Amino acid sequence: MSKRKQHRPEFKAKVALEALKGEETISELASRFGVHPTMIHQWKRALLEGASGVFERSGKKTPQIDEDQVKDLHAKIGELAVANDFLGQKAQALDRQVRRKMIEPDIPNLSVTKQCALLSISRSSFYYEPKGETDMNLDLMRKIDKQFLETPFFGVRQMTWHLRNEGHAVNEKRIRRLMRLMGLMPIYQKPNTSKAAKGHKIFPYLLRGLHVDRPNQVWCYDITYLPMRRGFLYLAAIMDWNTRKVLAWRISNTMEAGFCVDALNEAIHKFGSPDIMNTDQGSQFTSFAWTDCLRRSGIRISMDGKGRFLDNIFVERLWRSMKYECVYLHAWETGSQAKAGIKKWMDFYNQKRPHSALGGKPPATVYRQKIETINPDQQEQRVA
Incomplete structure (x- = not known):
C-alpha cells in the first residue's frame, strides 16, 4: 500500500x-x-475564510510552536x-x-x-484518490441540462428513460449523481425535493397574492449550471421582478454562498435595497452569510415552496433564453472566456433585447423609466 x-x-x-x-x-x-x-x-x-487574518490590526506575530x-x-x-x-x-x-x-x-x-x-x-x-468527471459524464450533463430546460418536471427516473431512448446506456444512480452535481431538482410538487443546509431556517414565500408594480419592490436570485468544453461552472444572477432587469451576476467554479453574497452586495451598492428578496431553499440561500447580509440591509426574505419552480419563474425563463441564445452556441475554454460571453449577452439582454412582457421594450429601458417616475432625484444613484 x-x-x-x-x-x-x-x-x-x-x-x-x-x-x-x-x-x-x-x-x-x-x-x-x-x-x-x-x-x-x-x-x-x-x-x-482565513484571508481576513492577514489584515488583522493587532500586529501580533503568530506564536512559534516547538x-x-x-x-x-x-x-x-x-x-x-x-x-x-x-x-x-x-x-x-x-x-x-x-x-x-x-x-x-x-x-x-x-x-x-x-x-x-x-x-x-x-x-x-x-x-483512494478518484479522478474528475469523464468526457462521457460531461457530455451527459450537457444533454441533461438541455432536456431539463424543455421538461423541468423530469426527475431522475424520467431523465434516465429519456437518455436511454436516445441511445445512452445509463442507470438511475449515475443520473441522480449528475443531476445533484448540477443542482437540478424536478419542479413537480413533492416533499423534500429541495434540501436546505442542516440547522438553517426556512423562510415563508411572501409573493403569493402580492401586486408587484414597481422596480426594487421584489428581487429574485437563482443559480444555474454552465457547460464548458472541459468541465462546468456556476452562474448566479439577481433580477428585478417587475422590470426583468438583471442587476448583478457572478460566475464561480464552486457552488458556495460567497459568490452569491458578492453579487448581492454589488446590486445593493448600485441600485439600493429592495423590499423583498426571493430565492429557492438551496443551502447557499439559507446560509448565515446570505441571510445576515439581507437582514443587515433591511430586506425581507422570501423562499419558494418545495418543488415550485413557478415561484421563481422569471429567472427560470432568463436561464432558458440565455442558454439557447448564448451558452449552447459556444464551447468556452476558460473562465475568462465564459465571463466575457455572459457579459456580452447580459448587456444585450438588458439594453437591446425586446421583452414580450414589457411591450417589446428592453428591461433596462423600462427600469430607468419607472425609476425616473418614482424618484427622479435619485436617478443617477439607482440606475446603472
Whole structure:
C-alpha cells in the first residue's frame, strides 16, 4: 500500500488561488495539479475564510510552536483516542469528508488503520484518490441540462428513460449523481425535493397574492449550471421582478454562498435595497452569510415552496433564453472566456433585447423609466 501524499501549505495556497481566479473548472484544476476536486473545494474555502487574518490590526506575530511539543501532543492524543471509545462515538457523528481529513498518518503510536477504525472509515477509502468527471459524464450533463430546460418536471427516473431512448446506456444512480452535481431538482410538487443546509431556517414565500408594480419592490436570485468544453461552472444572477432587469451576476467554479453574497452586495451598492428578496431553499440561500447580509440591509426574505419552480419563474425563463441564445452556441475554454460571453449577452439582454412582457421594450429601458417616475432625484444613484 503506497503512502498517502501529503501536500505542503505552499502547494495548497497555489491551488486555492488558481481556483479563486475562476479561469479553470474544478475538474481541470484537479487534473492539472493531480489532486481530488473535493480537496480543491476545501482549500478554496479555507483560503477565503482565513484571508481576513492577514489584515488583522493587532500586529501580533503568530506564536512559534516547538515540533517536539507537537509530537508529544500527538502521542498523548493517540493514547487517549485508543483508550477512550467516546472519541470514536463523537467523531462518527461528523460528515465523512470531515472525518477523512482528521486522519494523520504521522501520529506516533496510532496507525492509520486504527484511526480509520475509530472514525468508521475504511482504509481503502482513505487512500483512494478518484479522478474528475469523464468526457462521457460531461457530455451527459450537457444533454441533461438541455432536456431539463424543455421538461423541468423530469426527475431522475424520467431523465434516465429519456437518455436511454436516445441511445445512452445509463442507470438511475449515475443520473441522480449528475443531476445533484448540477443542482437540478424536478419542479413537480413533492416533499423534500429541495434540501436546505442542516440547522438553517426556512423562510415563508411572501409573493403569493402580492401586486408587484414597481422596480426594487421584489428581487429574485437563482443559480444555474454552465457547460464548458472541459468541465462546468456556476452562474448566479439577481433580477428585478417587475422590470426583468438583471442587476448583478457572478460566475464561480464552486457552488458556495460567497459568490452569491458578492453579487448581492454589488446590486445593493448600485441600485439600493429592495423590499423583498426571493430565492429557492438551496443551502447557499439559507446560509448565515446570505441571510445576515439581507437582514443587515433591511430586506425581507422570501423562499419558494418545495418543488415550485413557478415561484421563481422569471429567472427560470432568463436561464432558458440565455442558454439557447448564448451558452449552447459556444464551447468556452476558460473562465475568462465564459465571463466575457455572459457579459456580452447580459448587456444585450438588458439594453437591446425586446421583452414580450414589457411591450417589446428592453428591461433596462423600462427600469430607468419607472425609476425616473418614482424618484427622479435619485436617478443617477439607482440606475446603472
